Amino acid sequence: MNAKDKDVSLNWISHILFVGSLCAAALLALGLLVMWIKGEPFEPVVHVVRPSLSVLFLSLLKGDAVAILNLGILAMMLTPFLRVVVAVVSFLWERDYRYAAVASGVGLILLFTIVPSFF
Amino acid sequence: MSELVLMVLGGVVAGLFGSVLGLGGGVLIIPMLTLVFGVPMREAVGVSLVCVIATSSGAASLYVKKGLSDVRLGMTLELATTVGAIVGGVVAGLLNQRVLLVLFAALLMYTAWSMSRKAEASADQNNTDHEQGAGAYTHLPLGMGASFFAGNVSGLLGVGGGIIKVPAMYLLMRVPLKTALATSNFMIGVTASAGAFVYFSRGEVHPLVAGSTMLGVFLGATAGSRLLPTIKTVLLKRIFVLVLAYLSIEMLFKGLGIRLPF
Numbered sequence: 134m135n136a137k138d139k140d141v142s143l144n145w146i147s148h149i150l151f152v153g154s155l156c157a158a159a160l161l162a163l164g165l166l167v168m169w170i171k172g173e174p175f176e177p178v179v180h181v182v183r184p185s186l187s188v189l190f191l192s193l194l195k196g197d198a199v200a201i202l203n204l205g206i207l208a209m210m211l212t213p214f215l216r217v218v219v220a221v222v223s224f225l226w227e228r229d230y231r232y233a234a235v236a237s238g239v240g241l242i243l244l245f246t247i248v249p250s251f252f
Numbered sequence: 253m254s255e256l257v258l259m260v261l262g263g264v265v266a267g268l269f270g271s272v273l274g275l276g277g278g279v280l281i282i283p284m285l286t287l288v289f290g291v292p293m294r295e296a297v298g299v300s301l302v303c304v305i306a307t308s309s310g311a312a313s314l315y316v317k318k319g320l321s322d323v324r325l326g327m328t329l330e331l332a333t334t335v336g337a338i339v340g341g342v343v344a345g346l347l348n349q350r351v352l353l354v355l356f357a358a359l360l361m362y363t364a365w366s367m368s369r370k371a372e373a374s375a376d377q378n379n380t381d382h383e384q385g386a387g388a389y390t391h392l393p394l395g396m397g398a399s400f401f402a403g404n405v406s407g408l409l410g411v412g413g414g415i416i417k418v419p420a421m422y423l424l425m426r427v428p429l430k431t432a433l434a435t436s437n438f439m440i441g442v443t444a445s446a447g448a449f450v451y452f453s454r455g456e457v458h459p460l461v462a463g464s465t466m467l468g469v470f471l472g473a474t475a476g477s478r479l480l481p482t483i484k485t486v487l488l489k490r491i492f493v494l495v496l497a498y499l500s501i502e503m504l505f506k507g508l509g510i511r512l513p514f
Contacts, residue, residue, distance in 0.1 A: 143316050143323065150313035150441070154306055154470065161467040164459075165256065202463035209305050209466065210448050213441035220327060235327050239442060242334040246341075246449035 149219050153212030160205030168198035186251050214243045256464050259289065263303070263468020270307060270469070271476030273492055274433075278304050278411035279363050281465060282356060283499040287506065291461060293349040293356070298451030299462040300410030301444045306466050307473040308412060308440035314477070320434035322427070325389060329399040329421075329435075333413070333443040336403025341450030344408050353507030356409050360500035363415055368493045389425040398424060399439075407447030412440040 192200030217240045224233035266280040278300045285296035315321045344352060389395070398420030402413035414436045421432035451457055505511070 143319065146323065147313045147317040150309045150316070154309040154313075157306070158467060158470045161463045161470075164463055165260075165467065168256075168460075199459050202459040206302055206452075206457060206459060206462050206466070209302055209309075210445050210452065212309055213305060213445040217327075217442060220323070232324050232327060235324075235331065239327060239330045239334060242331070242338070243442065243446055243449075246338055246446050246453070250449045250453040 145219050145223055146216055149216045150212065153215060154209060157205045157209035157212065160201055160208055164198050164201035164205055167196065167201060171198060173198055211247070214240065214247060217243060255289070256460070259461065259464040260468040262288065263465040263470075264472035264475075265468075266303075266465075267307060267469035267472025267474075268476040268479075269472075269488075269492070271311070271473040272479060273367075273489060274414075275363070275492075278409075279360060279496065281469065282410055283360070283503060285461065285465070286353070287499070287502055289461075291458070293352045294344060294451070294454075295456045295458055295461065297344060297352070297408075297410035298448065298454075298456040299458060299465055301406070301448035301451060302457060302462050303466045303469040304406075304410070304412050304444040305441050305448065306470045308437055308444065310470070310473055311477060312434075312438045312441055315434035315437055318434075320430060321438040322389075322431050322435045323438065325421075325427070326435045326438040328392070329395060329417070330439050330442050332396040332399035333403035333406070333417075333439055334446040336400040336405075337407035337443045337447035338450055340404040340407025340409075341447045342407075343404075345450070345454055350507045350509070352409065353503050357500045357504035357507060359405070359409055359411065360496050360503060364493045364496035364500060366415060367489055367496070389421070389427050391424050391426075395420055395425045403443050403446070406440075406443050407450065410447075412436075413443060414440065 189200055189203055193204060217236055220236040221233055221240060224230070224236055262284045263281070266284055269275070270278075270280055281300045281303050282293075282296045285291040285299060286293055291299070312321065316323065398416060402416035402420070405411065405416060406413040414433075417436040417439065418429075418432050421427040421435065422429050425432075427435065448457065
């Protein structure tokens with residue numbers, strides 16, 4: 134591994150964090166804008182049930198504001214996981230197998246909470 | 253609809269002061285949601301965790317690019333923080349919300365105390381421009397233990413946990429302070445994400461509250477990081493020590509079911 138390789142992997146991790154949070158913020162702004170245009174009521178204290186993936190997908194097709202907001206929230210919540218995946222690939226690229234294994238471990242722990250959230 | 257605008261603005265304020273004061277936002281978001289908007293404590297924690305991801309991602313991106321974060325050390329400690337966060341999130345689901353309020357009040361008081369001690373020291377630290385890169389560390393098992401506890405607090409109370417991780421890395425593991433700060437920030441996103449999914453799966457991340465607050469926090473934190481070099485934080489920190497102490501008392505009383513007359 135040389136310094137240039139290391140810079141490339143760090144740049145990738147940095148880009149993922151930046152782009153992921155920017156996309157999530159853009160989706161949130163869009164969701165709130167759709168809500169405002171449609172004049173939907175804002176009820177912040179009502180308890181919500183998490184959306185299933187199929188309901189989320191169908192609601193997105195209808196341009197539902199809450200579904201767009203949920204997508205933005207999920208994009209933000211999944212950005213760190215994506216960063217871990219990029220780290221695994223970067224460490225493998227650098228042939229740093231020890232830290233590729235460490236990053237894979239972190240990814241598996243995250244999957245342990247992510248997967249049950251959708252089923 | 254006016255409540256939506258207020259929540260976005262509240263998020264902007266929390267994000268702005270959080271990034272300027274190095275608080276990460278969680279300690280300001282939860283009192284705002286519970287005391288001002290009447291959001292139940294567990295839902296406030298769920299929303300706060302998502303907001304914490306938003307504030308840490310922007311800063312972490314910059315620190316990683318500059319090479320300030322020790323990515324390898326961060327990844328290793330994340331093995332402990334993520335497990336801690338999941339355990340914290342699960343335990344929060346079993347506890348009475350009033351217990352969470354009282355625990356959060358204690359955390360706020362500790363944050364205020366810690367900030368009052370560091371107000372002068374951080375002023376000196378801001379003026380030094382020595383760049384210490386990633387490198388060696390000691391006492392990894394102790395660091396892992398502290399990281400598990402930091403993750404636990406993060407998942408239980410919806411904060412980043414930097415207030416535990418930074419001293420642990422700096423004092424126990426002999427990591428340079430700047431690297432400890434940047435590495436802690438790098439770890440916060442993954443840790444908060446592990447906890448956030450526990451709340452999400454329980455349906456405790458309200459899309460409207462999370463969406464509006466997180467957008468505000470993102471905007472506030474972005475503006476705060478640009479403003480940071482131009483403002484003196486010592487006086488601001490002293491004011492916020494009092495603000496946090498007051499919020500701590502108010503949250504304690506709310507947890508105990510007592511209404512304050514002011």
